[in-house]
Amino acid sequence: MSAPTTSHDSARRALPGSAFLTTARGGTADHVPVWFMRQAGRSLPEYREVRTGTGMLESCLTPDLACEITLQPVRRYGVDAAILFSDIVVPLKVAGVGVDIVTGTGPVIDSPVRTAADVAALPTLDPGQADPVAQAVRLLTRELGDTPLIGFAGAPFTLASYLVEGGPSRNHERTKALMHGDPATWHALLDHLADLTLTFLRAQVDAGVDAVQLFDSWAGALSERDYRELVMPHSAKVLAGLADSGLPRIHFGVGTGELLGAMGEAGADVVGVDWRIPLDVATTRAPGKALQGNLDPAVLFAGPDVVEREVRRIVAEGHAAPAHVFNLGHGVLPETDPDSLARVVDLVHSLPVR
Numbered sequence: 001m002s003a004p005t006t007s008h009d010s011a012r013r014a015l016p017g018s019a020f021l022t023t024a025r026g027g028t029a030d031h032v033p034v035w036f037m038r039q040a041g042r043s044l045p046e047y048r049e050v051r052t053g054t055g056m057l058e059s060c061l062t063p064d065l066a067c068e069i070t071l072q073p074v075r076r077y078g079v080d081a082a083i084l085f086s087d088i089v090v091p092l093k094v095a096g097v098g099v100d101i102v103t104g105t106g107p108v109i110d111s112p113v114r115t116a117a118d119v120a121a122l123p124t125l126d127p128g129q130a131d132p133v134a135q136a137v138r139l140l141t142r143e144l145g146d147t148p149l150i151g152f153a154g155a156p157f158t159l160a161s162y163l164v165e166g167g168p169s170r171n172h173e174r175t176k177a178l179m180h181g182d183p184a185t186w187h188a189l190l191d192h193l194a195d196l197t198l199t200f201l202r203a204q205v206d207a208g209v210d211a212v213q214l215f216d217s218w219a220g221a222l223s224e225r226d227y228r229e230l231v232m233p234h235s236a237k238v239l240a241g242l243a244d245s246g247l248p249r250i251h252f253g254v255g256t257g258e259l260l261g262a263m264g265e266a267g268a269d270v271v272g273v274d275w276r277i278p279l280d281v282a283t284t285r286a287p288g289k290a291l292q293g294n295l296d297p298a299v300l301f302a303g304p305d306v307v308e309r310e311v312r313r314i315v316a317e318g319h320a321a322p323a324h325v326f327n328l329g330h331g332v333l334p335e336t337d338p339d340s341l342a343r344v345v346d347l348v349h350s351l352p353v354r
Contacts, residue, residue: 012208013141018148020080023323024211024248024270026290032315032324033080034348035150036341037252038331039073040085044338046072056101057093060086063135070140074147076338077345080325081148081211084137084204088154088215089162091200094132095125097163105167112166114178116185125196130203137207148211150250151204155216156193156234163189172221179230190234198241205245213250213272214238219263220255220274227259232266239267250292254330260285275299275329280320290323297328300340311344315351 015021019029041047047069051059059065069085089099089107098110113119140149162168164175179186201212214235219227239249251263252272264271264286273282273293282291299310311326318324326348332341 013146013148013210015146015148015210017146018080018210020325021148021210021248023325024250024290026269026323028323028353030353031349032318032326032351032353034326034345035079035081035083036073036077036328036332037083039077039079039341040070040083041072042334043332043336043341044072044076046076056087057090057099060090061094061132063132063139066133066136067139067143070136070149071143073341074144077342079147079345081150082140082144083150083213084133084140084152084209086133086152088158088217090133091125091130091153091196092159092163094129094200095196096123096129099162102167107162108167109163109165112174113160113163113189114174116182116188119185119189119192122189122192124192125199127199127203127206130200133200134203134207137204137209141208149209151201151209151212153197153201153204153212153214153238155214155219155251155253156190156197156238157219157222157231158215158217159193159197160186160189161218163193169218172218176221179226183230186230187234190231191237194234194237198238201238201242205242205247209247211248211250212242213252214268216251216253216256216263219253219259220257222259224258224262228262232262235263236266243267252292257282257285261287264289270323270325272327273329279314279317279324283321288322290325291318291321292325292327294327294329295344297330297333297336300333300336300344304340304343307340307344308347311347312351315348319354 020033022029023033066085074082092099102108161175248269250270251268257277270290270292271286275294275296
C-alpha cells in the first residue's frame with residue numbers, strides 16, 4: 001500500500017497537547033487519558049434517538065449520522081479520544097460481501113466462505129468503496145477540535161470467523177476446522193482479509209484519523225501456538241502496512257491474556273487488555289508496550305463506591321506499564337448508566353499519572 005499523500009499529511013490536525021496521543025506513543029501526559037470502547041452508541045439516549053428507524057450498517061455508512069454518533073460521547077463525557085462509529089463488518093459490506101446485522105444476533109453472512117473456491121470468489125476492496133467512511137472522518141476532524149479521532153477495523157481472524165461460521169459462534173468449530181484441516185485455504189483467506197482491512201484503515205488514515213485500533217474480537221478462542229502460526233502474520237501485515245503513517249496503532253482482543261506478548265509483537269504500539277488480567281501482570285507479558293484497559297464493563301452496574309475502588313486500583317496497576325490509557329476491558333454495555341461513565345472520566349482525570 002502507498003503512504004498517505006502529502007496533501008492528507010499536511011491537512012492532519014496538530015494535536016501536541018493530546019494526553020491520549022502522548023500516552024499512546026509511550027510518553028507521559030499531564031493526566032491519565034480515558035476513552036471507552038463502544039462509547040459511541042448503545043448506552044446513550046441521544047444515540048438511540050438519532051438512530052431510530054435506521055439500521056446499523058446504514059448508520060455507519062451515512063457520513064453525517066456516523067459523525068454525530070461519534071461526537072455524542074465526546075460532548076457528554078469529555079473523553080480524551082473519539083472512536084469512529086463503525087462496525088467490524090463494514091469493510092465486508094462496502095466491498096460487496098452479502099452481510100447484514102440482525103438485531104439480537106449480530107452479523108449474518110449470506111454465503112459462508114468455507115472452500116478455496118469461496119475464497120477466490122471474495123471481492124477485493126477498492127479505496128473508493130470506503131468513501132462514506134472517509135467522508136465521516138473528514139467531517140469529524142472539522143468538528144472535534146483538539147480531541148483525537150481513532151480509526152477502527154476488525155482484524156483478519158475475526159472477519160474470517162464471521163465469514164466461515166456465517167455469523168457469531170460460541171466455539172468457532174468451522175473456523176478451527178478450516179484452520180487446521182486446510183491451512184493453504186485458511187492463509188489465502190486471511191491474506192485476502194488483511195489486504196481488505198489495510199485498505200479500509202488506510203482510507204481512514206488518509207482522511208485524517210489520529211490513531212487506529214485493530215480489534216480482534218475472537219482471538220481469545222485460540223492457543224498462543226495457533227495464534228502465532230495461523231493468525232499473527234496476517235495481523236502483522238495490517239499493522240506493518242500502517243507503520244509509515246506514524247500514527248499510534250492499538251491492538252485489542254477479548255480473552256487474550258495469554259496472547260498479549262504475541263499481539264504486541266505483531267506491531268502494536270498499544271496493547272489492549274481485557275479485565276481478566278491485571279495491568280501490572282499484563283505489562284510483564286507485553287514488555288515495553290503502552291497498555292489500554294481494563295475496567296470490567298459489568299462493574300459499572302455495582303454502584304459508585306465499587307466503581308471508584310476499581311478505577312483507583314486499575315490506574316495504580318497501570319503505573320507498572322510504560323504508559324497507560326484507561327478504558328474498559330471490552331465495550332460499554334447497552335444498559336450502562338451514562339452518569340456512571342461520566343464519574344469514571346472525572347475520577348481518572350483527577351488521579352496521578354505516576
